[in-house]
Amino acid sequence: MVCYYFPPLSGIASERAAAFVRHLPGAGWEPVVVAPGRGHFHTTGQDSPPGCRLIRTRNPELSRGLRSAYSAGVGGEPPSPEVVLPVSAGPVGSALRSLVRELVYLPDAQLLWIPFARWAALGVLEEPSGRPTVVYSTSVPYSAHLAAGSAARRAGVPWVAEFRDPWTTHDEALLPRTGLRRGIDRRIEDWILRTADHVVVTADAARDLFLTSFPFLRPEGVSVVRNGFESLSPGRPPGPQEPLTLVHAGTLHDPEYARPVVEAVARLHGHTPGALRLVVYGDPSPWKALLEPLGWAAAPWMELRGVVDPEAAREAVRNASALLLPAPHPGFRRIVLGKLLTYLGARRPILGVVPSGSEMEEVIRRAADGRMVRPWEAAGVLKALEGLLEDHRAGRLQEPRVEASRTADFTREAQTRRLAAVFEAVAAAPRLRG
Numbered sequence: 529m530v531c532y533y534f535p536p537l538s539g540i541a542s543e544r545a546a547a548f549v550r551h552l553p554g555a556g557w558e559p560v561v562v563a564p565g566r567g568h569f570h571t572t573g574q575d576s577p578p579g580c581r582l583i584r585t586r587n588p589e590l591s592r593g594l595r596s597a598y599s600a601g602v603g604g605e606p607p608s609p610e611v612v613l614p615v616s617a618g619p620v621g622s623a624l625r626s627l628v629r630e631l632v633y634l635p636d637a638q639l640l641w642i643p644f645a646r647w648a649a650l651g652v653l654e655e656p657s658g659r660p661t662v663v664y665s666t667s668v669p670y671s672a673h674l675a676a677g678s679a680a681r682r683a684g685v686p687w688v689a690e691f692r693d694p695w696t697t698h699d700e701a702l703l704p705r706t707g708l709r710r711g712i713d714r715r716i717e718d719w720i721l722r723t724a725d726h727v728v729v730t731a732d733a734a735r736d737l738f739l740t741s742f743p744f745l746r747p748e749g750v751s752v753v754r755n756g757f758e759s760l761s762p763g764r765p766p767g768p769q770e771p772l773t774l775v776h777a778g779t780l781h782d783p784e785y786a787r788p789v790v791e792a793v794a795r796l797h798g799h800t801p802g803a804l805r806l807v808v809y810g811d812p813s814p815w816k817a818l819l820e821p822l823g824w825a826a827a828p829w830m831e832l833r834g835v836v837d838p839e840a841a842r843e844a845v846r847n848a849s850a851l852l853l854p855a856p857h858p859g860f861r862r863i864v865l866g867k868l869l870t871y872l873g874a875r876r877p878i879l880g881v882v883p884s885g886s887e888m889e890e891v892i893r894r895a896a897d898g899r900m901v902r903p904w905e906a907a908g909v910l911k912a913l914e915g916l917l918e919d920h921r922a923g924r925l926q927e928p929r930v931e932a933s934r935t936a937d938f939t940r941e942a943q944t945r946r947l948a949a950v951f952e953a954v955a956a957a958p959r960l961r962g
Contacts, residue, residue, distance in 0.1 A: 530645055530665040530676040532638055534563040534582075538570040540778065540866030541692060543838050544755055545666065547940040548947060550577045555948035557662075562648045562675075564641055570811065572837035583652065585644040590628075590637050630709050635716050638669040645675035653683035660955035664947075666690040673720045681723070686954040689724035690753070693863060694734055697741045721745060725954045728753050728947065733862035733887045753947045755866040756940040757873030762928050763846030765876070771802055772920040774879065774913075775848035777809040777841045778867035783818035785854040788901075789881065790818060790830075792909035796917070797829045803917055806852070807831045809841050845870055849925050850877040850916050853888070856903030861886040872896055872935045875928035877919075879912055895938060897929035 529548070533541035549559045561580060564587035576582050633639065649663065663685055665676030673689050680687035696714045721727060721742050727750045729735050735750050766773050774793070780786055793806050808815055812832040819825045833844075845851060851871045855863075861883045868888055871878050877897040882888045884902065892898035899916060901908040919925050936942065 529559050529561045530649055530663070530672045530679075531561055531563050532567060532641070532669050532672050533569065533666075534561060534567075535576050536571045537567045538572045538835055538838070540755060540870075541666070541668075544692070544866065546577050547756065547758065548944055549580050551941050551944035552948060554941070555945050557948055557951055558659075560652050562645050562652070564638075564645075568637070570835045572835060583648045585641070585648045587638070587644060588640040590632065590640065630706055635670040635674070635713060636668065638671040641669075642671050642675045642678075645672065646679045649676060649679035650682060653679060653685060660951075661685045662951045662955055663687045664690065664951070666692060667695070668692070670695065670716065670720070673724075674716075677720060677723050686725040687723070688726045688728060688950055688954060689720050690728040690730075691734070691738070692730050692755075694737055697737050698859070718742070725749075726751065726950055728950060730754055731862060731864040731887050737862055751946065751950050753943050753950070754864060754938060755869040756938050756943040757870050757935075758842070758940050760842060760846050760873045760875075763843075763848070763874060763876075765847055765849045765926050766920075767926065768921050768923045772804045772849045772917055772925070773847075774804060774806050774850050774852055774916075775809070775844055776806070776852040776854070777845050777870065778865070779810055780808075780814040780854065782857070783814040785856055785881070786815065786818060788904055788906035788909045789852060789854055789879075790822075790824070791906045792913055793829055794824065794827065795906075795910055796913050797827075800917070802828075804913065805829055805831060807833060807844070807848075809833045809836050809844055811835060842870065842873075845874045845876070848874065848876055849920055850879055850899070853878055853880045853882065853892075855888065856881050856883065858883050860888065864888050864891060868892070869938055872938050875930050875932070875935065877916060877925065877929055879909070879916070881909065891938075895930065895934045 529545065531545040533539060534545050535542055549561060552559045559580070561582045563582060563584060565584040566587065568589045653661065663676050663680040665672040667673055667690065677687055677689070696710065696717050722744065727738065727745065729738060729750065729752055731754070732752055735752050738750055739745055739747060793804060796804055806829060808831065812834055815832055816825065819827065819830065824830065851874065853865070853868055853871065855865060864887050868891060872895050877899055878892055879899045879901065880889065880892050881901050881903055889900060892900065899912045901912050
């Protein structure tokens, strides 16, 4: 397993990889993980899964070096080893940063990790085992695929490439600016998809997108292995006489996504002070960027808890009155965010602000008590919050809202079995594509 994001790095990608490591032995596969020694991302106190064979590699980080040089040049605070906060570089610095991303980060900022990850993977593959062997890599970063694909070809073993999100077929606004760079990325992705023996994605819509965008892919060579959740015992949400607790756990991709929610919570607080608390676990930067211009940085109804380890985040989700999923942009139509799957495990109500007709909307309707709101409509959010508050005060939010049977297919263990089935297929008949 060639994984850039792995404990102690935080986030859903790290949790996903660690979950596979925990559950793959039960599905008949012994995982060996190749990961960077010091990844450039938020870290927590979480450890690698017990018994995991883990190979840490060197990983020179362009982003870390550039950030350190910039901070030293302007006399700023040294970068935090635990939380990677955004840097405000001014117009010139921002232009230079964009230039580096367009012309240097090929395919991404982890390109210098490629040879070290490749050598480590080859070292494992050259060990005699006498058992079927598969190389698995997951992106982002896409550098993981280049390292894994090269090692797999050299060793003559099958390779499974996982795309947690679309790449060159992603939302236009998220792609590189220049046509030259887009063309380079497309050629790299084309090579990965043609070379890999199997492709894994995390959503049905993403699978459809890959099959439509790359006609050489055969349907039987692209599988969906969703994100999932570790089984949670029922939590202890606040009682009817306590404030309703609305929890957001994970990354807020754009401050504007949460603006209607923040405005609705503020209005509700104005009508019924102390009735509701919005509690955020994760990088606080986008929330501060939204709150400070509004003068709400010290709002009594808002708590920013920062980046915490996954177990603490799961505990917060389990004990919440309701859970917030602000993902209104049309680009989320083809994506199922990992936090949604964690939410499903808590079986709490989900206030979902997602594109109409999106796969996330379908998952929520299938396996959750969904309180769906049309994107960008603060009035709709306020109405949903008032409904949640009414249920809370009536004592209807203190127990799980859906039967465990509705969420069983989304457990980490169930999804790991799907991944193991892919490994078994490629080990038995590696070339599944024309």
